[in-house]
Amino acid sequence: MKPDIATPDVPTHLTSPDNEQDLLSHLQHLSIAVLIPSFNEEKGIGNVIEGFHKAIPSAEIFVYDNNSSDHTAELAKQSGAIVRQECRQGKGYVVRRMFADIDSDVFILVDGDDTYDPKIAQTLVEILMTNGLDMINCARVPTSDSAYRPGHKFGNGLLSGIVKIIFGNQFQDLLSGYRVFSRRFVKSFPVKATGFEIETELTIHALALEMPSMEIPCNFQNRQEGSESKLHTFSDGFRILITIGNLLRQEKPLIVFSASSLILFVASLILGYPIIDTYLETGLVPRLPTAVLAMGLVLAGLLSMACGLILDTVTRGRQEAKRLAYLAIPGILEKLK
Numbered sequence: 001m002k003p004d005i006a007t008p009d010v011p012t013h014l015t016s017p018d019n020e021q022d023l024l025s026h027l028q029h030l031s032i033a034v035l036i037p038s039f040n041e042e043k044g045i046g047n048v049i050e051g052f053h054k055a056i057p058s059a060e061i062f063v064y065d066n067n068s069s070d071h072t073a074e075l076a077k078q079s080g081a082i083v084r085q086e087c088r089q090g091k092g093y094v095v096r097r098m099f100a101d102i103d104s105d106v107f108i109l110v111d112g113d114d115t116y117d118p119k120i121a122q123t124l125v126e127i128l129m130t131n132g133l134d135m136i137n138c139a140r141v142p143t144s145d146s147a148y149r150p151g152h153k154f155g156n157g158l159l160s161g162i163v164k165i166i167f168g169n170q171f172q173d174l175l176s177g178y179r180v181f182s183r184r185f186v187k188s189f190p191v192k193a194t195g196f197e198i199e200t201e202l203t204i205h206a207l208a209l210e211m212p213s214m215e216i217p218c219n220f221q222n223r224q225e226g227s228e229s230k231l232h233t234f235s236d237g238f239r240i241l242i243t244i245g246n247l248l249r250q251e252k253p254l255i256v257f258s259a260s261s262l263i264l265f266v267a268s269l270i271l272g273y274p275i276i277d278t279y280l281e282t283g284l285v286p287r288l289p290t291a292v293l294a295m296g297l298v299l300a301g302l303l304s305m306a307c308g309l310i311l312d313t314v315t316r317g318r319q320e321a322k323r324l325a326y327l328a329i330p331g332i333l334e335k336l337k
Contacts, residue, residue, distance in 0.1 A: 030335060032059040032125060033104035036112045037094035039066040042075055043224035044114025049079035051118030062102060064094045092193030099186050105335060107186050111177035117219040124180045132333040134185040134211040138218035139173035159240055166248055167207040171215050175199045178218055188326040197243035204247050209326055253315055257308025264301035268294045
């Protein structure tokens with residue numbers, strides 16, 4: 001049985017609209033989809049589905065099975081979920097398929113390992129609507145010392161810190177698997193990830209378009225006995241780091257190419273200064289190959305800077321197009337009218 005866990009406090013001003021009865025009335029007519037990507041989660045999938053059925057009885061629960069070799073799909077069907085298959089292996093592929101297939105007013109994305117607290121789901125939806133948000137990220141609060149593996153905790157802290165430095169200090173838990181989205185977010189999100197780097201893309205999509213978003217604390221408990229995490233600390237961590245680098249290059253190319261240009265200029269100065277100093281004293285260039293290399297580095301630095309300026313202009317055009325696609329979809333506050 002799943003242990004009773006205390007729910008972290010949520011600021012009351014986030015869940016107390018001027019007319020609470022109107023909000024509850026709108027919530028009853030709101031279409032809500034719970035999306036559960038699953039791979040070999042037979043130990044926890046039943047508890048997850050049961051928990052969300054109790055938390056939001058009106059929600060449709062979708063389980064997308066990703067080539068499980070156990071009884072995940074069968075148990076999900078028995079628990080009352082709508083079960084579908086995604087043959088391409090990887091969480092990113094599953095989320096991509098879910099976002100394409102399913103239409104709803106609100107989407108709740110949660111892992112199928114029974115580590116997240118479903119009891120706060122309705123509160124999260126209320127906060128999303130009340131504050132007109134497009135994403136709520138649930139920051140994990142471990143309920144025991146063993147709930148959060150040390151390697152995963154360290155890696156998440158490191159990667160979250162990198163994203164905060166580059167894109168802004170808004171989210172503390174970059175890799176949380178429990179999030180709530182508006183339809184506007186889901187249908188404007190160009191999924192490119194194939195694996196666990198999907199959480200990074202979701203976070204940076206919200207930050208890059210400056211979407212109204214929020215992070216709420218959520219209990220994070222131990223997996224069921226016999227269940228194992230599918231996230232590999234080093235291999236998946238490296239892929240997530242590469243994804244952050246790629247997204248930095250795509251979203252902020254001027255920073256990337258300016259840094260490259262600076263490195264090239266400094267290298268050129270280190271190599272070229274002794275040659276220039278000798279030339280000023282003697283009028284001779286004793287190390288011609290080094291002089292040519294230093295000049296080549298200067299030219300490469302100028303080229304890198306030019307590439308950064310051009311790509312920054314292109315990126316601004318892409319961001320404007322993405323912003324217009326995002327704004328073309330009605331926001332969640334339309335449901336309150």
